[in-house]
Amino acid sequence: MAPRAAARLELLGFQQVHEYKPGKLDWMASGRPTEGENSTRPRAGTVARKDVPVCAPADRLADVRDRARGAGWDAAVVVDGERVVLGLLRAAELAKEGELSIEEAMRPGPSTFRPYVPIKEMADYLTGHKLESSPVTTLDGKLVGLLLKADAVREAEGCPDCVRKMI
Amino acid sequence: MATLIDRDQLQELVARGAQPVEVLPADEYKEDHLPGAISIPLRQVNRESAKLLDPTRDLIVYCWDMA
Numbered sequence: 001m002a003p004r005a006a007a008r009l010e011l012l013g014f015q016q017v018h019e020y021k022p023g024k025l026d027w028m029a030s031g032r033p034t035e036g037e038n039s040t041r042p043r044a045g046t047v048a049r050k051d052v053p054v055c056a057p058a059d060r061l062a063d064v065r066d067r068a069r070g071a072g073w074d075a076a077v078v079v080d081g082e083r084v085v086l087g088l089l090r091a092a093e094l095a096k097e098g099e100l101s102i103e104e105a106m107r108p109g110p111s112t113f114r115p116y117v118p119i120k121e122m123a124d125y126l127t128g129h130k131l132e133s134s135p136v137t138t139l140d141g142k143l144v145g146l147l148l149k150a151d152a153v154r155e156a157e158g159c160p161d162c163v164r165k166m167i
Numbered sequence: 168m169a170t171l172i173d174r175d176q177l178q179e180l181v182a183r184g185a186q187p188v189e190v191l192p193a194d195e196y197k198e199d200h201l202p203g204a205i206s207i208p209l210r211q212v213n214r215e216s217a218k219l220l221d222p223t224r225d226l227i228v229y230c231w232d233m234a
Contacts, residue, residue: 001190001209005207005209008213009226009228010168010169012212014217015222016185016224016225016226017228018180018225018228019169019172019227019228020172020187020227020228021171021172021229021233023229023230024199024229024230024232026174027174028199032174033202034200034201035199035201037197037198037199038199116199
């Protein structure tokens, strides 16, 4: 669609036409702000907690558990040096033997969601799949934050308009 | 032929005065669009709608994704 519009505009005489090929999907998935009716409604990316503890695969579980619990968390996200999500530690994984490496203890390849997903969809998904939390990432897999089911359900209940499809 | 740009280049161009143009249907624009973008749906790109655009500014055309 955009290439055809760009070609048409050039035919109409515009000299400096650029095409942002990755489009609105890329923009919204990166967590950048938008304008419009939906821009102020809660979504996965706005509700996700950005202060979730992160750790590396080579870290020791006991150290990560102490750090996470010390910060009031019962979860941590495993990331690489670029903050790409590799795994997740929920309460069950954090309770494993402390001498394990994170790579051994983590739940690998968790389902992730993009920041623009409406909060009602997230609340329904997390409830329906009995998940306490899920990582929110950009299109290239980088961590935005951890969305807690309790937060998603609360925000969805406070936003009746969020029921409608937002994208 | 239009120059292909990424997100960072888009932000640089906008900072220098470029005009983003969303060519998706108007209801999609109404729900969400890039900051500062104007709406000219693909089927309405013509001489009349082109009057909305400043020919001295760079234009950045986008839709939903690569389709």
